[in-house]
Amino acid sequence: MRVVLSLGAVALVSLGVHALEPVAPVLSLGVLYLFAVLPVAALWGLRYAVPVSVVSMLAFNWFFLPPTHTFQLRDSENWVALAVYLVTAVSVSALATRQRRLAREDAAKTAVLRSVSHDLRSPITAILTASEVARGDVSTAERDELLDSIRLQAQRLDRLVANLLDLSRLEAGAAAPELEVWPVDSLVARALDAVGPGGAAVDVSLPDDPLAVRVDAAQLERALVNLLENALKASPSVRLDVAPRNGDVVFRVADEGPGVAVEEREVIFGPFARGAGTNGSRGAGLGLAIARGFLEVNGGRLWLEPAKGRGATFAFSLPSVEGPA
Numbered sequence: 001m002r003v004v005l006s007l008g009a010v011a012l013v014s015l016g017v018h019a020l021e022p023v024a025p026v027l028s029l030g031v032l033y034l035f036a037v038l039p040v041a042a043l044w045g046l047r048y049a050v051p052v053s054v055v056s057m058l059a060f061n062w063f064f065l066p067p068t069h070t071f072q073l074r075d076s077e078n079w080v081a082l083a084v085y086l087v088t089a090v091s092v093s094a095l096a097t098r099q100r101r102l103a104r105e106d107a108a109k110t111a112v113l114r115s116v117s118h119d120l121r122s123p124i125t126a127i128l129t130a131s132e133v134a135r136g137d138v139s140t141a142e143r144d145e146l147l148d149s150i151r152l153q154a155q156r157l158d159r160l161v162a163n164l165l166d167l168s169r170l171e172a173g174a175a176a177p178e179l180e181v182w183p184v185d186s187l188v189a190r191a192l193d194a195v196g197p198g199g200a201a202v203d204v205s206l207p208d209d210p211l212a213v214r215v216d217a218a219q220l221e222r223a224l225v226n227l228l229e230n231a232l233k234a235s236p237s238v239r240l241d242v243a244p245r246n247g248d249v250v251f252r253v254a255d256e257g258p259g260v261a262v263e264e265r266e267v268i269f270g271p272f273a274r275g276a277g278t279n280g281s282r283g284a285g286l287g288l289a290i291a292r293g294f295l296e297v298n299g300g301r302l303w304l305e306p307a308k309g310r311g312a313t314f315a316f317s318l319p320s321v322e323g324p325a
Contacts, residue, residue, distance in 0.1 A: 002044055002048060003048075005040075006036075006040050006044075006048050006051070006052045006055075007055070009035075009036035009039060009040060009052065010033070010036045010052060010055050010056050010059055012036070013032050013033050013035055013036045013056070014059050014060075014063060016032055016035075017029045017030075017032055017033075017060070017063075017064060018063070018064075020032075021064065026064050026065065029064070030060050030064075031088075033053075033056035033057075033059075033060060033089065034088070034089060034092060036052055036056055037049055037052050037053050037056060037089045037092065037093055038092060038093070038096055040052045040093075041092070041093040041094075041096035041097050041100070042096045042097075042099075042100055043100075045097045045100065045101075046093055046094060046097045049089075049090075049093035049096070049097065050090055050093060053089035053090050053093060056089065057089075058071070120157070120160065123153040123154070123156045123157040123160075124153075124157065126149065126150075126153040127150050127153045127154060127157075130146045130147075130149045130150045130153070131146075131150060133146055134146040134147065134150075155196075160286075162222075163226075163286040163287070163290055164286070166222060166286075166290045166293075166294070167286055167289060167290055167293070170289075170290065170293035170294070170297070175219070175293065175294065175297055176297070177215065177216030177219055177294075177297050177298050178216050179214050179215060179216060179298070180214065180215070180216075180217065181212050181213070181214050181321055181322075181323065182212060182213060182214075182215060182217050182220075183210055183211070183212050183323055184206070184210070184211040184212060184213060184242055184249055185206055185210065185211075187213070187215070187217060187220055187221065187224070188204060188206065188224070188240065188242065190217065190221045191220075191221050191224040191225050191228060192204070192228075194221055194225045195225055195228050195229060195232070198228075198229070198232045199228070201232060201236060201237050201238060202228060202232075202238045202239070202240050203237065203238070203239045203240070204239075204240045204242075205239070205240070205241045205242065206242050207242065207243055207244060209244075210323055211242070211244060211249050211320055211323070212320065212321050212322065212323035213249055213318040213319065213320060213321060214299075214319070214321045215298045215299075215300075215318060216294075216297075216298055219294040219297070219298060220294065220295075220298060220318075222290065222291075222294055223290070223291040223292075223294040223295050223302075223316070224251065224253075224291075226286075226287035226288065226290055226291045227253045227287070227288075227291050227314050227316075228240070228253060229287060230287045230288065230314075231253050231254070231255035231257075231312075231314070232255075233257075234255040234256075234257025234258065234311075234312065235255040235256040235257040235311065236256075237255075237256060238253060238254065238255050239252075239253075239254045239255075240252070240253055240254075241254070244320060245317070247319065247320055248317040248318060248319055248320055249317065249318050249319075249320045250315055250316070250317045251315065251316050251317075251318075252305070252313055252314070252315045253313065253314045253315070254311060254312070254313040254314075255311050255312055255313075256310055256311045257310075257311055257312060258310075259307050259310060259311055259312050260304060260307070260312050265304050268288055268304070269288050269289060269292050269302070270289060288302075288314075291314075291316075295316050295318070298318065299318065299319060300316050300317055300318040300319075301316060301317060302314065302315070302316040303315055303316070
């Protein structure tokens with residue numbers, strides 16, 4: 001469709017040049033083909049704009065430059081005119097494409113800033129509100145409840161800031177892991193402790209024979225915690241299964257939530273891809289991107305398994321190694 005529309009733009013400009021040919025010098029009309037090149041460059045980039053520039057040059061030569069209906073040129077000035085036109089068209093196309101890319105990047109940055117500012121503002125507002133109420137005339141039980149709320153919101157804020165820092169390190173290539181051999185059950189225990197009270201809703205299944213992996217324990221913990229917290233947002237109960245497979249250790253985090261639409265199966269691993277939880281709240285959209293990033297730098301991979309009924313199952317694998325002596 002894009003090719004057809006691009007050629008259609010060249011045809012329309014050619015008709016315009018033909019209509020103006022009796023009243024204007026032919027060589028000066030070649031610039032009108034920029035009206036075919038510019039929209040193509042703005043919409044679809046250089047990949048389409050450069051061929052349109054070449055086709056426009058050929059059309060102008062064939063239909064309007066003597067001897068017409070050939071690709072031969074009789075006058076040297078016609079060669080110069082075509083060369084200038086082609087250089088101008090490609091240069092303008094490059095500028096239009098760059099402007100289009102900058103506009104798209106600005107839009108993405110604006111969306112990210114709005115997302116982050118909202119996610120930062122929510123816990124800060126909750127902390128300020130609870131602290132103001134706690135300073136008033138409240139009972140001891142109410143004050144303890146408010147303090148618990150402040151603590152939970154502060155932890156939420158701390159996790160968000162930590163996630164933003166983790167993402168910046170991953171994108172900058174500055175997340176080099178410090179690899180050590182760790183028993184899998186110890187890594188799972190660390191992650192459940194980091195999840196906090198929500199970890200009680202995670203049903204864990206570990207193999208009878210102990211397994212070990214060579215990873216950066218802190219990075220693996222961050223990845224697994226993000227997967228567990230995402231799952232807990234989707235459903236009240238979560239299952240974590242760990243099992244050996246073909247020399248790897250495979251971790252599966254399964255929830256009973258609404259699942260993931262087919263068209264979102266890869267999109268959700270991008271930064272700031274936001275999904276809804278059981279209460280309709282939406283996370284910052286960093287967890288899966290960070291989990292995948294940390295797992296990849298540790299030699300693992302993360303994927304979403306095909307849907308089998310309700311819920312979603314995220315799985316990742318790491319090479320199995322001999323456990324510590």
